[in-house]
Amino acid sequence: MASSHANTIATVLGTIGTVLWCIQLVPQIISNYRTKSTEGVPPLMMFLWALAGFAYGVYFLVQKPNVALMVQPEVFLFLSTVAWAQCLFYDLKWSFKKVLVAFTGTLLVFGGIQAVLIIVIQNSRICKSHTNSSLACWPLLIFGIGAGVLIAIGLIPPYIEIYRRHGRVVGLNFIFLAMDSSGAIFSISSLLVPNQTNDNGTKKPLDIIGIILYVFVPVLEFGIFLSQVIWYLSGGRRVLRSEKEERMEEKERGNIEGSASLNEAI
Numbered sequence: 001m002a003s004s005h006a007n008t009i010a011t012v013l014g015t016i017g018t019v020l021w022c023i024q025l026v027p028q029i030i031s032n033y034r035t036k037s038t039e040g041v042p043p044l045m046m047f048l049w050a051l052a053g054f055a056y057g058v059y060f061l062v063q064k065p066n067v068a069l070m071v072q073p074e075v076f077l078f079l080s081t082v083a084w085a086q087c088l089f090y091d092l093k094w095s096f097k098k099v100l101v102a103f104t105g106t107l108l109v110f111g112g113i114q115a116v117l118i119i120v121i122q123n124s125r126i127c128k129s130h131t132n133s134s135l136a137c138w139p140l141l142i143f144g145i146g147a148g149v150l151i152a153i154g155l156i157p158p159y160i161e162i163y164r165r166h167g168r169v170v171g172l173n174f175i176f177l178a179m180d181s182s183g184a185i186f187s188i189s190s191l192l193v194p195n196q197t198n199d200n201g202t203k204k205p206l207d208i209i210g211i212i213l214y215v216f217v218p219v220l221e222f223g224i225f226l227s228q229v230i231w232y233l234s235g236g237r238r239v240l241r242s243e244k245e246e247r248m249e250e251k252e253r254g255n256i257e258g259s260a261s262l263n264e265a266i
Contacts, residue, residue, distance in 0.1 A: 006195040007066070014068030014190035020183030021072050025079035028176040032086045040171020042157035043087035046080050049154045053077025054110045055147035056213070058117050062127075062140055065207060069187060073147075081106055117143075141209060148213035155220040162224065167231035168239075169224055177221045184217035 032038050056073035064070060085103040088094040094102070121127055127137035162169055191211050196204040232240075 006193050007197060010190045010193040010196050011066050011068060012190075013186050013193065014066045014072075017183045017186030017190060018068040018072045018075070020179050020186065022075045022079075024176055024179035024183055025076075025083055026176075027179070028173040029079070029083055029086065031173045031176075032083065032090060036090055038083075038087045038091045038171065040158075040161050040169070041083065041087060041091075042161065043084055043091060045154045045157045046084035046087055048150050049080040050077055050084055050106070050110070052147045052150035052154065053080055054114055055143045055150060057114050058121070059140055059144040059147060059213075060210070061114075061118050062121050063207065063210070065191065065204070065210065069190065069210075072183075072187065077110060078107070081110075144209045144213060148209075148216050151213070152216050152220060155224075158224060162227050167227045167234075168236060169228040169231070172224065174225070174228075177224060181218040181221045184214040188214045 028041070032041065053073050053076040057077060060069050060073055081103060084106075085099050088102060089096065089099045121137075121139050124137075124139060126139060158169075158172060161171075188211050191207050191214075228236075
């Protein structure tokens, strides 16, 4: 495969992954807004994911694999912070003003520290003298590995919620999870394209750390899907039917009470 074609294919795959990761949290954010609730969406999960986006950003902006993968962590950071802010507002009952200050301040702090770290790492003697291998210099590896660890740790609170509900997934939007996993898979594919080259024409090494970091997402989220399927097949269907009947009964009682009040008024 020619290097120019390899770079093009990698960019296309990375762009698809970026598009998915640009909008993957949107269904969750919309769901939170419509229900005015973040039950089952742990604030800790979203904040840890925001931290992971921060670390991913440092790693990929220094590595420069392709433009799509350089933009991806920043969008992930922003959307995770939005979802975290929703948790503060709906779940923890913070005032809108307090949430706005926390949201804006967090993004400014993350952005400022990230910019400084990128400049420092790019100009560090350790990374400048680092040989062209499949691994980044060790200061950068700390951020790359740290991002993957934060993603994994961020998915532990949902598993705790699932355990408390005997396997049932509550609050997490499955469209969000599917898009998130798909985005990671496309991003992995973009890194696996062989014969990619840098701007100076040298061959790009296989980014093993980047691949490992992305693998965490589909693997752990598959467990969430599997838990819901098992719950549904082992009695969840009856629970959902019962809850639907209760909602219909409550709605009918509300209509009857409304009609009675209207008749009394007449």
